[in-house]
Amino acid sequence: MEATASAKYLRGSAQKARLVVDMIRGKDVNQALAILRFSKKRAAAKIEKCMRSAIANANEAAEKANVSIDPDDLWVRTAFVDIGPTKNMRRVRPAPQGRAYREQRHFCHVTISLSNDERPAKGARKQEDAEAKPAKLAESKRRKRGGAAAAPRAKRVAKKEEPEATEKAATKKASKKKAQSKEEGTEE
Numbered sequence: 001m002e003a004t005a006s007a008k009y010l011r012g013s014a015q016k017a018r019l020v021v022d023m024i025r026g027k028d029v030n031q032a033l034a035i036l037r038f039s040k041k042r043a044a045a046k047i048e049k050c051m052r053s054a055i056a057n058a059n060e061a062a063e064k065a066n067v068s069i070d071p072d073d074l075w076v077r078t079a080f081v082d083i084g085p086t087k088n089m090r091r092v093r094p095a096p097q098g099r100a101y102r103e104q105r106h107f108c109h110v111t112i113s114l115s116n117d118e119r120p121a122k123g124a125r126k127q128e129d130a131e132a133k134p135a136k137l138a139e140s141k142r143r144k145r146g147g148a149a150a151a152p153r154a155k156r157v158a159k160k161e162e163p164e165a166t167e168k169a170a171t172k173k174a175s176k177k178k179a180q181s182k183e184e185g186t187e188e
Contacts, residue, residue: 001069002077003058006111007050009084010043014108017043017081021110029055029074029114047110051076054112069116077115084108 010017020041024032029051036048055071062069084107093101 002115003061004113005050005054005057008109009107010046012043013106014081014083017108020044020047021079021081025079032076050110054114073116074114078113082109
């Protein structure tokens with residue numbers, strides 16, 4: 001069973017609230033509440049309130065479905081923070097020499113989803129990602145690109161020379177250098 005709660009128009013920037021939400025994602029509910037309770041971040045108190053709302057929503061949904069649910073079995077499945085409006089919350093702050101600094105008052109929206117389903121294994125997700133990478137790579141190679149990337153490029157092909165031919169070329173270069181050094185030495 002899954003339950004969701006969202007808290008909208010929380011004071012503070014979304015970037016600062018994301019620092020708190022990242023600490024609780026994937027944790028047990030009791031552990032997440034403990035982290036939020038003892039965190040020194042200002043956004044933690046409002047996020048804790050949203051978390052308690054999600055727990056209450058899970059209990060309510062379980063009662064409606066006539067299912068018993070233990071709140072200790074819940075874990076934070078998803079938690080994310082979106083940017084709130086700042087349009088009508090621009091203020092002016094006095095600055096030195098009669099100037100004024102413009103500042104924005106930031107808001108954010110927090111959404112937390114709890115679940116009592118079994119958690120996916122940590123290694124299983126890495127295996128899925130590893131299987132998906134070659135398919136994505138092959139797909140990206142087939143895709144046509146526009147602009148400068150679509151311009152034809154000269155393919156660099158390394159010529160495969162025989163080992164004997166490379167040795168001969170090296171000895172020719174060495175003999176030319178010796179001849180040049182002798183000529184220079186006699187001319188001076």
